[in-house]
Amino acid sequence: MTVQEPVDNPLRVGMRSQRTPEPNTLVIFGATGDLTQRKLIPALYNLALEGLLPGGFSVVGFARRSKTNELFRSEMKSAADQHSRTKPLQASVWDGFASNLHYHQSEFTDPEGFAALANALAKIESKTGACNRLYYLATPPSYYAEIAGRLSEAGLTRNDTAWTRIIVEKPFGRDLASAAELNRTLNSAFDEDQVYRIDHYLGKETVQNILVFRFANGIFEPIWNRRYIDHVQITVAESIGVEGRGPYYERAGVIRDIVQNHAMQLLSLAAMEPPATFEPNAVRDEKVKVLRAVRPVALEDADRFTVRGQYGPGAISGRKVPGYREEERVAADSTTETYLALKLFIDNWRWAGVPFYIRSGKRLPKPVTEIAIVFRQPPLSLFPATGGSSIEPNVLSMTIQPDEGISLKFGSKVPGPQAALRIRPVEMDFSYGTSFGFAAADAYERLLLEAMLGDSTLFARRDEVEAAWAFITPIIEGWANSEPRRFPDYEAGTWGPDAADEFMSSDGRKWRRL
Amino acid sequence: MAAPSEYSAILSGEARPVDVVAIEGELRQLWTAAAQDAFEGHPVVRACVLNLVAYAPGDDAARHINEVLAQVSGRHPSRSIVIVAEPGTGAPLLQAAISAHCQIAPEGGKQVCSEQITLRASGPAVGELHSTVVPLLVPDLPVFLWWHEEPSLGSHLFQELLETSDRLIVDSADFAPESAASSLAALQRLAREGTVAVSDLNWSRLNHWRELVAQFFDTPPARQHLDRLKSVSVEVAPVRGSEPGFIEGLLLVGWLASRLGWTLEKGGKRARDGALAFDLRSAVGSVHVELKPVPGRPREGLLSVLLGAAGGVSFSISRDAEDYACVVVAAGMRDGGGPPRAVRMDLPSEAALLCEELEMLADDSVYREALDEAVRFMEVGR
Numbered sequence: 001m002t003v004q005e006p007v008d009n010p011l012r013v014g015m016r017s018q019r020t021p022e023p024n025t026l027v028i029f030g031a032t033g034d035l036t037q038r039k040l041i042p043a044l045y046n047l048a049l050e051g052l053l054p055g056g057f058s059v060v061g062f063a064r065r066s067k068t069n070e071l072f073r074s075e076m077k078s079a080a081d082q083h084s085r086t087k088p089l090q091a092s093v094w095d096g097f098a099s100n101l102h103y104h105q106s107e108f109t110d111p112e113g114f115a116a117l118a119n120a121l122a123k124i125e126s127k128t129g130a131c132n133r134l135y136y137l138a139t140p141p142s143y144y145a146e147i148a149g150r151l152s153e154a155g156l157t158r159n160d161t162a163w164t165r166i167i168v169e170k171p172f173g174r175d176l177a178s179a180a181e182l183n184r185t186l187n188s189a190f191d192e193d194q195v196y197r198i199d200h201y202l203g204k205e206t207v208q209n210i211l212v213f214r215f216a217n218g219i220f221e222p223i224w225n226r227r228y229i230d231h232v233q234i235t236v237a238e239s240i241g242v243e244g245r246g247p248y249y250e251r252a253g254v255i256r257d258i259v260q261n262h263a264m265q266l267l268s269l270a271a272m273e274p275p276a277t278f279e280p281n282a283v284r285d286e287k288v289k290v291l292r293a294v295r296p297v298a299l300e301d302a303d304r305f306t307v308r309g310q311y312g313p314g315a316i317s318g319r320k321v322p323g324y325r326e327e328e329r330v331a332a333d334s335t336t337e338t339y340l341a342l343k344l345f346i347d348n349w350r351w352a353g354v355p356f357y358i359r360s361g362k363r364l365p366k367p368v369t370e371i372a373i374v375f376r377q378p379p380l381s382l383f384p385a386t387g388g389s390s391i392e393p394n395v396l397s398m399t400i401q402p403d404e405g406i407s408l409k410f411g412s413k414v415p416g417p418q419a420a421l422r423i424r425p426v427e428m429d430f431s432y433g434t435s436f437g438f439a440a441a442d443a444y445e446r447l448l449l450e451a452m453l454g455d456s457t458l459f460a461r462r463d464e465v466e467a468a469w470a471f472i473t474p475i476i477e478g479w480a481n482s483e484p485r486r487f488p489d490y491e492a493g494t495w496g497p498d499a500a501d502e503f504m505s506s507d508g509r510k511w512r513r514l
Numbered sequence: 515m516a517a518p519s520e521y522s523a524i525l526s527g528e529a530r531p532v533d534v535v536a537i538e539g540e541l542r543q544l545w546t547a548a549a550q551d552a553f554e555g556h557p558v559v560r561a562c563v564l565n566l567v568a569y570a571p572g573d574d575a576a577r578h579i580n581e582v583l584a585q586v587s588g589r590h591p592s593r594s595i596v597i598v599a600e601p602g603t604g605a606p607l608l609q610a611a612i613s614a615h616c617q618i619a620p621e622g623g624k625q626v627c628s629e630q631i632t633l634r635a636s637g638p639a640v641g642e643l644h645s646t647v648v649p650l651l652v653p654d655l656p657v658f659l660w661w662h663e664e665p666s667l668g669s670h671l672f673q674e675l676l677e678t679s680d681r682l683i684v685d686s687a688d689f690a691p692e693s694a695a696s697s698l699a700a701l702q703r704l705a706r707e708g709t710v711a712v713s714d715l716n717w718s719r720l721n722h723w724r725e726l727v728a729q730f731f732d733t734p735p736a737r738q739h740l741d742r743l744k745s746v747s748v749e750v751a752p753v754r755g756s757e758p759g760f761i762e763g764l765l766l767v768g769w770l771a772s773r774l775g776w777t778l779e780k781g782g783k784r785a786r787d788g789a790l791a792f793d794l795r796s797a798v799g800s801v802h803v804e805l806k807p808v809p810g811r812p813r814e815g816l817l818s819v820l821l822g823a824a825g826g827v828s829f830s831i832s833r834d835a836e837d838y839a840c841v842v843v844a845a846g847m848r849d850g851g852g853p854p855r856a857v858r859m860d861l862p863s864e865a866a867l868l869c870e871e872l873e874m875l876a877d878d879s880v881y882r883e884a885l886d887e888a889v890r891f892m893e894v895g896r
């Protein structure tokens with residue numbers, strides 16, 4: 001495959017965005033599904049609105065039910081109406097955008113449907129003059145391999161004069177073997193540099209900011225290591241339940257839904273070595289290195305390094321909510337975990353001996369995602385503890401949700417006579433959500449655009465996904481061998497099971513109160 | 515010293531007169547009081563990422579600046595110092611007031627507040643104002659000087675404030691027709707000297723236009739036409755008064771000329787119906803430029819840009835007659851380019867433009883070079 005070098009456009013000098021994507025056609029597999037309606041179409045509309053899509057951009061929606069272009073367009077319009085970040089829809093922008101929306105009806109398993117897709121694409125491309133193609137797998141994961149194979153069979157995976165790329169949604173595999181198998185199938189149809197594995201966390205502004213924060217501010221890098229850091233806490237808390245996606249969650253659990261992908265991404269960004277350049281592969285090389293340095297958990301140790309939990313009935317923000325087992329299409333005796341606390345070590349020079357604690361769960365008191373770096377105590381306590389309180393450690397926290405920002409907690413003397421020296425933690429806060437009050441672009445907007453531009457920095461590479469699964473899989477297998485937990489074990493609207501607190505206190509540490 | 519309740523009035527936007535020498539002390543009191551009673555249930559965070567010194571010639575301008583600052587503070591928490599000057603009038607007088615702009619974070623979280631100091635001076639006191647302003651700047655943060663008038667190089671206050679500023683912000687759309695050329699040239703001189711970076715809000719108005727123009731040439735089939743452009747035609751609406759906003763149009767053409775290496779060929783002239791026309795020379799031939807005022811449109815800024823290239827190829831961006839918040843973008847090439855499409859392009863508010871400039875710290879050499887050309891066009895156009 002030859003990808004043209006970006007055009008040398010002298011008008012781009014000094015401009016914020018360095019280019020727009022080349023004209024292309026996006027084929028969405030599963031175009032009548034929930035993801036397409038809630039995320040993809042609204043994101044595309046907003047890109048069109050901002051003028052970020054190239055002229056000659058079209059969408060082909062591929063799904064099973066039969067419908068006309070007109071019906072498809074009007075369904076997509078109500079989806080955009082309901083879910084767009086900007087409202088109301090701008091009529092002329094929508095109309096222009098919608099005139100390039102097409103529907104293609106076929107089964108994913110039907111070779112003729114794919115031959116017909118090739119024709120449909122050729123017809124569109126003869127009008128727009130653009131043969132670049134982006135496929136988006138917004139389908140149940142069981143079809144990923146099937147679709148890739150059919151595309152390959154129909155000769156739709158490569159083109160001599162234009163680029164062809166494929167975006168793959170989560171979940172990417174159920175364990176190391178299935179992820180590796182899926183990678184093999186995808187890579188037999190597409191080269192690795194054509195494959196864009198989406199993790200929408202990486203599309204968030206603050207997640208990208210972790211790297212800028214670490215590597216653009218000289219004061220942090222020297223202390224970002226075992227000499228100064230006592231431990232790291234990564235929290236991905238959700239207050240929502242399973243939101244009607246019971247069958248999916250039953251098979252996933254929090255470990256597959258959040259920890260294997262999002263939390264491991266946050267871990268690798270917080271712990272990676274500085275990349276030589278900010279090129280996609282240089283950044284991902286470092287992320288993979290750190291994931292590979294995570295000390296494996298032996299099957300029989302799975303319960304020693306983790307705490308699982310499942311929520312029972314409770315209340316969120318004053319509203320009663322059912323327990324997990326009472327959710328729609330969830331087994332009444334389900335053993336799926338909705339909470340996980342996990343301890344891991346990274347065996348490299350920088351992190352040797354520093355524990356990383358990850359916790360994630362559903363129906364926790366509030367939605368918050370953060371990475372907290374907890375620094376060591378001063379080697380010698382100069383100041384006597386007073387009033388029973390010891391000096392609190394310095395904590396640097398990077399919040400990703402909901403208040404994007406960074407804060408540093410340090411000790412300060414409470415004003416008063418020297419004899420009654422009292423030290424109180426003070427929080428120094430920088431929230432860029434408010435400091436630079438942007439209506440930040442949605443993660444899907446950002447990622448769709450990056451994929452069209454051919455920048456894969458914010459997508460997971462094959463070895464990255466496999467390295468994360470290599471760590472996670474033995475834990476899942478270890479659990480299968482151990483005694484079933486007594487679920488439910490935490491009330492909805494609380495910070496998880498008591499065992500999670502004991503897990504920390506037995507290490508002489510505690511979870512941050514968020 | 516004021517009671518806490520008086521401070522909560524300030525946090526809701528009221529100005530409180532204070533003694534000039536006690537400004538810092540009063541501000542400290544304000545934030546202490548605010549921290550104590552978590553104003554209206556939202557914890558108050560004082561934040562500051564820059565100093566913004568705004569110069570208002572008179573009360574009307576000051577009111578306007580206040581409104582703009584209230585909108586800007588959410589995005590760029592700052593210490594703003596508004597100078598209301600009436601140099602001509604009466605006895606020397608210097609008064610100060612403090613106020614705050616607070617924004618509640620969308621998720622009902624913290625309340626972020628910016629502080630504002632207003633200094634009002636008249637008569638000879640105006641000339642000495644800088645000595646009050648300078649000590650009030652928050653140390654080590656960038657200083658932006660927003661000069662809400664044509665830059666007056668002769669003014670002592672302007673020169674003194676410029677010395678302590680990192681960036682000067684003006685709006686050339688406000689330049690009066692008779693002085694526009696000399697003011698633009700003055701701006702060019704400042705930008706060249708390089709002691710202070712220069713921003714023109716009229717240039718920021720072009721950001722989206724420039725983005726869309728550049729977009730045309732991002733693809734290989736279109737890129738070749740960029741070297742073969744033969745005409746540039748820009749329709750401009752009156753900016754505020756009746757005079758067409760030629761400066762914005764000239765900056766756009768100046769930008770094209772400086773990026774593409776076009777030079778001025780023949781003397782320009784006012785063509786029929788008040789249009790401005792001149793020729794430029796590109797590497798392959800001449801480029802005819804025309805700026806046409808379109809009367810009767812009460813809107814701001816550019817209305818359309820049409821680029822013509824050899825072989826009947828054209829690229830156009832024009833405000834949608836039906837949906838004024840949008841422009842229609844069309845590329846007429848034989849080898850495609852797709853059907854015309856609509857893109858949203860709101861008329862940017864002054865606050866939005868100011869926000870963009872406050873993000874910039876470095877010198878903008880692309881603007882500087884466009885300005886050089888615009889000044890040249892202006893001279894031949896006279």
Ligand SMILES: NC(=O)c1ccc[n+]([C@@H]2O[C@H](COP(=O)([O-])OP(=O)(O)OC[C@H]3O[C@@H](n4cnc5c(N)ncnc54)[C@H](OP(=O)(O)O)[C@@H]3O)[C@@H](O)[C@H]2O)c1
Pocket residue numbers: 029030031032033034035036038062063064065106107108109137138139140141169170171
């Ligand atoms: N929904 C979310 O919030 C979300 C978030 C993150 C990731 N994801 C991932 O995104 C993917 C899609 O999720 P979703 O919730 O959008 O799924 P969904 O609502 O179940 O949609 C499935 C889509 O696939 C089509 N389809 C299914 N089987 C087909 C077949 N044999 N032939 C042709 N079309 C077929 C359906 O078309 P018909 O309607 O015509 O049957 C429908 O358009 C999943 O991998 C999911 O894990 C979803």
